[in-house]
Amino acid sequence: MSEPRTVDAVIVGAGLSGLYQLHRLREAGLSVRVLEAADDVGGTWYWNRYPGARCDVESMSYSYSFSPELEQEWTWTEKYPTQPEILKYVRHVADRFDLRRDITFGTRVTSAAYDETTGRWLVISDSGDVVDARFLIMATGCLSASKTPEVPGLDRFQGPTYHTGHWPHDGVDFTGQRVGVIGTGSSGIQSIPILAEQAADLTVFQRTPNFSMPAGNRPLTEDEIREMKANYRAWREAQRTSAFGVPVRPATHSALEVSEEERNAVYQDGWDQGNLVAILGSYTDTLTNKEANDTAAEFVRDKIRRIVKDPELAETLSPRSFPYGTKRPCLDTGYYETFNKEHVHLVDVRKTPLVELTERGVRTSEQEYEFDAIVFATGFDAMTGALAAIDIRGRNGLSLKEKWGEGPRTYLGLAIAGFPNLFTITGPLSPSVLSNMIVSIEQHVDWVTDCITWMQEHGKTAIETTTEAEDAWVEHVAEVGAYTLYPTADSWYMGSNVPGKPRVFMAYIGGVGTYRQQCDQVAADGYRGFTLTPA
Numbered sequence: 001m002s003e004p005r006t007v008d009a010v011i012v013g014a015g016l017s018g019l020y021q022l023h024r025l026r027e028a029g030l031s032v033r034v035l036e037a038a039d040d041v042g043g044t045w046y047w048n049r050y051p052g053a054r055c056d057v058e059s060m061s062y063s064y065s066f067s068p069e070l071e072q073e074w075t076w077t078e079k080y081p082t083q084p085e086i087l088k089y090v091r092h093v094a095d096r097f098d099l100r101r102d103i104t105f106g107t108r109v110t111s112a113a114y115d116e117t118t119g120r121w122l123v124i125s126d127s128g129d130v131v132d133a134r135f136l137i138m139a140t141g142c143l144s145a146s147k148t149p150e151v152p153g154l155d156r157f158q159g160p161t162y163h164t165g166h167w168p169h170d171g172v173d174f175t176g177q178r179v180g181v182i183g184t185g186s187s188g189i190q191s192i193p194i195l196a197e198q199a200a201d202l203t204v205f206q207r208t209p210n211f212s213m214p215a216g217n218r219p220l221t222e223d224e225i226r227e228m229k230a231n232y233r234a235w236r237e238a239q240r241t242s243a244f245g246v247p248v249r250p251a252t253h254s255a256l257e258v259s260e261e262e263r264n265a266v267y268q269d270g271w272d273q274g275n276l277v278a279i280l281g282s283y284t285d286t287l288t289n290k291e292a293n294d295t296a297a298e299f300v301r302d303k304i305r306r307i308v309k310d311p312e313l314a315e316t317l318s319p320r321s322f323p324y325g326t327k328r329p330c331l332d333t334g335y336y337e338t339f340n341k342e343h344v345h346l347v348d349v350r351k352t353p354l355v356e357l358t359e360r361g362v363r364t365s366e367q368e369y370e371f372d373a374i375v376f377a378t379g380f381d382a383m384t385g386a387l388a389a390i391d392i393r394g395r396n397g398l399s400l401k402e403k404w405g406e407g408p409r410t411y412l413g414l415a416i417a418g419f420p421n422l423f424t425i426t427g428p429l430s431p432s433v434l435s436n437m438i439v440s441i442e443q444h445v446d447w448v449t450d451c452i453t454w455m456q457e458h459g460k461t462a463i464e465t466t467t468e469a470e471d472a473w474v475e476h477v478a479e480v481g482a483y484t485l486y487p488t489a490d491s492w493y494m495g496s497n498v499p500g501k502p503r504v505f506m507a508y509i510g511g512v513g514t515y516r517q518q519c520d521q522v523a524a525d526g527y528r529g530f531t532l533t534p535a
């Protein structure tokens with residue numbers, strides 16, 4: 001173990017959160033070290049290089065707002081940005097703001113321990129980096145700990161296997177191959193049409209069908225770019241005060257108050273927009289009333305029936321086990337159409353469960369399927385997975401993993417009782433995964449930076465949330481969640497995709513704008529709900 005490097009703040013992760021946090025803390029005059037497992041910046045966009053990987057938020061909205069100059073300099077090419085374009089952007093940001101010099105790459109943090117006598121964190125990585133810092137900021141991402149399917153024999157298969165969440169950097173060519181894909185979430189839905197173009201034969205193993213709509217992706221026009229650049233400030237403000245970090249006209253009516261004809265016209269408009277929140281945000285009760293929700297769900301199921309030629313196949317692809325939007329909906333480019341191709345097959349693993357991987361392929365309860373390659377599009381241990389993978393110890397050796405044994409407990413998704421001077425960017429129980437992530441990232445980073453600056457100005461060395469404030473927040477998040485249909489679905493928002501994970505709604509659905517006001521008010525009240533220790 002090398003000599004500790006002593007800094008004011010250590011940040012874990014050099015994705016969109018870690019980079020902006022580094023920039024802000026450096027501006028605030030702190031010495032900072034970022035530790036990053038990958039050998040470059042990008043986080044999610046570094047790892048998820050599967051064919052068809054794109055952001056489901058429009059490019060001009062899914063970008064940093066902190067620098068008007070950056071906004072004007074950078075020009076996005078398509079409505080929805082591809083992974084390579086986003087990664088190029090993130091690299092540009094790292095270079096433009098000279099961020100790399102404070103980042104150590106290729107080093108995975110394994111433990112972080114708080115020393116009560118010194119009031120400092122000791123952070124250790126797998127390659128022997130040791131950093132001693134007053135502040136520890138976890139910028140580890142919400143969808144960064146990938147999970148493989150829970151089937152025996154994962155290492156038995158003789159051909160190559162790939163996970164969408166850590167795809168080979170030089171790409172994979174499946175031309176002429178027999179390929180199996182397990183999983184039909186966003187990653188599966190984005191990659192399957194492209195895999196089908198390459199593969200000679202493609203078999204998709206579906207456990208739960210998902211709601212998807214066409215992204216309507218296309219090149220941005222010069223006029224659109226010019227107009228957005230001219231109005232960026234107002235747009236950013238609208239993002240920050242919106243419900244999901246994406247401005248939409250606020251709904252005024254219940255879906256059940258209007259005629260079926262009117263409703264379907266509104267849904268059609270949402271469908272044509274190719275925007276994740278367009279149908280979701282059409283009516284006031286889509287996410288709170290099952291009957292209202294059913295109207296949206298049925299609209300999408302009807303679309304599936306119209307696209308997929310074989311009625312039985314269309315039915316298998318139609319979600320029925322959860323309300324529309326309570327599992328993350330998807331945007332696609334030709335997903336349902338792909339199943340009209342003769343060489344594409346769908347296996348419903350609810351009917352014929354996966355039994356094991358064999359040397360030659362996948363065995364279900366019905367038969368063995370032989371493949372040249374298998375793709376796992378099986379998602380992530382979301383929200384808590386990346387944090388639980390690190391041995392984080394707070395006061396009295398308290399283990400974060402143990403503390404969260406029955407589900408994550410945080411105050412505002414930002415701070416944790418028993419863990420002084422530790423902040424989580426887009427942590428559990430914040431709106432993060434229910435929002436345009438970069439809007440939530442900037443809000444958290446700004447709040448944390450303001451907090452640290454305030455502490456310095458007021459001669460405080462430690463900040464820790466109280467158990468009472470944490471308990472009240474956990475209760476509030478659950479209460480607001482329970483008012484919606486989200487907890488009725490077996491989703492990764494609920495931890496249901498990971499066997500043994502507690503079933504808790506891990507996101508705050510109070511709305512991005514409302515949540516921001518609450519965080520700002522806590523700060524304005526002199527950090528209400530926190531204990532501050534003087535120097």
Ligand code: NA7
Nearest residue numbers: 149150183184185186187188207208328377378379380497
């Ligand atoms: P998701 O959305 O969690 O999708 C994973 C898919 O893999 C989903 O269809 C799962 O079915 C399926 N899955 C997972 N484990 C298994 C096993 N053991 N057997 C069969 N099928 C399985 O992950 P993505 O990477 O697609 O997307 C994650 C987020 O990234 C997305 O929501 C966006 O926010 C961006 P299930 O639904 O659990 O029955």
